[in-house]
Amino acid sequence: METGHHHERSSSGPNGKAEKLPAAKLHAAGYLIALILAVLITGLWRLQVLNAESFRSLAEANRIRKVPILAPRGRLFDREGRLLVDNYPSVSCYLLREQVKDLDADLPLIAQGLHISVDQIHATLRHYEIAPKYQPIPLKQDITPDEQAFIAAHRDELPELETLDEQRRLYPRDGFAAHLIGYVGEVSEQMLDDPRYAFYSPGDVVGRSGVEETYDALLRGVDGSRDVIVNSHGKELGHLGQELAIPGKDLKLTIDLDIQRAAEKALEGKTGAIVAMDPHTGEILAMASRPTFDPNQFSVRLTKNYWNEILNNPDHPLLNKTIQAQLAPGSTFKIIMSFAGLQEGVAQTMHVQCNGGGTFYGQFHACDHAHGIVTINNAIPWSCDTFYYTLADRLGIDTIAKYATSLGISQKTGIDLPDEVAGTMPSTAWKLKTQHERWYPSEAISVGIGQGAVTVTPIQLARALSGIASGGVLRRPHVVFTDEVPPEMLQAIHETFPGSGDQTVPLATENWEIITDAMAQATTPGPFNTAFASHLEGIDFIGKTGTAQVMSHAALARSGGGMRTRPNSWFVGMAPRRNPDIVVAVLWENGDWGSNSAKLGAQIINAFVTKQRKHENNIRIATASEPAKPATAATNPPPTAAPSTE
């Protein structure tokens, strides 16, 4: 060491120079210290005095987390108050992206604990990339108790994971009424662009189909929230206040569970659709479509397999065929033809000689039988094609189109369900517009039997034919009782789903009687009567079958037959014959003869009538048990069910 030579404790330095430090230097040091402290105080001033407010709110944002309290969705009941759709408590796992230091490092552990793949998490993260960072994003829904325990046990390592109690939809099993009820799912990006969904944010659960979609605003309720005090690990230290959720409104559907059950059962193993309606009001009593899907699979994140299964099914399980299948109506259209012909004063006087077909414009058009002389009264029950070829030729396409359109063909009915389709009614104007071609009178011939370009939906057919049976009064079909819905919302729904709605068309009483009587004859035993196989003893049951070819005779010959080449089988049935209480439209795709569908339709009508009779018997028995009138109950024979006999 250089300085090792100092041992004397003298008051003078080794070189005998100054023994004191210059005061100026010590003062300078003092000033420097003061300056440093002043700078630090300036820093404190800037933070604590000038910007205290903004830092205070940052501190609050740090410690207070808004935890949503999800509103339970309104339940769905049938018309008699029987529960259709319920909720069940469920726990979901959310990811708090603000809480995470190195997400990629945590991913393998998260994936393992939640039993999902790292790729899946990446996909979720990408999906929510645009969402604000503070918003928790759902990693996995409906997690198991094991997975909940995993999250609780890893609070310190994985502070970014959070669980949230939710209510999840519990739908009927096996796709029962699935198309009618619909399902819920996360709001899609497309929907978020739609002004109707302006107040939704990504991750919100919304109705994506059926009643769930149409009445989402009523069903969803209003989410509440809880202000929770947390530490930096997301652990709850306490809570400040809360805003309770307002539960969604329970809705009563017009569906009758018993009729629905009959419809579902009738369609088992088939492809097609059944819709039943009260023609007086337009209330839908049953609505079933096949193949169906399981909405429960949609309310949790869909598995890829299930989605592929649905996508690859050629019969489109997601399609609600009662309002979305637009197919040639076949002979059911003859009721509309009869209505047009009678109202025009043409059909009453027609006597057509049926020799198993007829030649029009140089081309032979076949009929199933040689019916002989046919009038309007047996043309309907026999479904004589020759008669309707002739009637179509007499009326011309534009007259047919006028009457058909007045009954709602080629227009949506305005049912309160999303994605209804309109069907087609050809006319000269229609052909000019769509094909830029002139209409040839010969083309009207096949329209007369519901072939050619005319297509309808089962709901249209039910509404039109029951409208005729109701003396020209047509109703807007609906699945939710209108008094369940606030007027302004009802108005909005009518605007969202425009259609022919409530209408009255002129129908002369005698014409009304001709058509309904003829339709009644169709279901009674007799030669040529097309629907006699569906005859219901003791029930005033009327109907019309339809057998609509799915391809031309030539194409059929080439294809060599097979399931998909078989004609579509239609049936529209009602009871009682005039001012019916129920109408049912049945579509059985590739179901061959219309009489097959008629049997299905008869099952529905039977279920309805049987139920009504039981109901009335119950009332009568209740009356009978009253001691005041024992004699009356005993002497009067039990009245047969009101709708059955006329």
Place this chain on the structure above:
Amino acid sequence: MPRLSSYRDFDWVLLGFVLLLSVISVLEIKSATLHTKFHGFDHKQIEFLAVGLVLMFIISLIDYHVLIDIIPWAVGISLISLVVVKLVGTKVLGARRWINLGHGVHFQPSEWVKLVLILAVARYFWGLSGRELTWPDIGKAFALVGIPMALVLIQPDLGTALTYFPILVMGLFLGGIRIKQVALILLALALVGGIAWKSGKRLKPYQQARINAFINPDSDPKGSGYQIRQSLIAVGSGGIWGKGTNRGTQTQGDFLPIPYTDFIFAAFCEEHGFVGAIGVLLLYFLILMRLIQNAQTASDLPGSFIIMGVVAVIIFQIAVNVGMVVGLMPVTGIPLPLLSYGGSSVLFTFLALGIVMNIRMSRFVN
């Protein structure tokens, strides 16, 4: 020969200020560890303070000239201990800074070296007094501080290594370095710094990250930038009057990192506001001024040098630590003397104060 020092000349005022800060320290450590697994550190701090006080009184009885006489030995031992700690020290967070002495006692040589360097620098410049500093003089001074500094730097412990630097600066300043020499040194440092910056990899990744985070705190929310952000939020949200003891949400909610050591001032600012912060800084000011006064009245040059060395270390640590807490300085991991929790820091401070006391008590000797 027996020395005529007396406790009449003991600086009771200075001790009073120091104890006042120590009380504040204990209370804030208690508050900051209330809901954590470090609960009870306030009691340990009291123990450290008690040991520190005892050592202070003992050291104050030893003539500081004796310490100066044996300092070459101490320097040698220091260098050896720094090498030893690098070789066999306990590894904490990737750095070897501690020697395990058994029974849960850990010794951090770098803290003790600080004191040795203050004495060594005092002795060195005392030997040079009365003549102008030559370039070799300056070079040797740099070596005297630079070698232990380099050894601490490779532990790696940038923060403590940096605290050696003000000892050198103060020594050179009081030792009579000329403006021209300062300018040349600064130029050279700038050049070296520039080259180091260019070659980049000189700093550990976490040090690079800290500097980067200082430049852009939003880039790494949970890294070093997160610490600074949370510190700024804690300090700022304290406002003028603070949120009250045990009521700092940043401190109690564990948002503020290590609120009982490096970020204790942020915790204090949150709970006691601008007014409390000014009070603490005022106490530091009074302590430092009192020390400078003692340096002025010291009976000889080494006494003054020692005290000013202590002053240099304390003000440097205040500047860097408080500067970090209020966002004016990068995160370096330097504790705040007298406020931060930690035995080594407390012992350094009180040992240094013991020497200062002895210098003061010796002032009227002769």
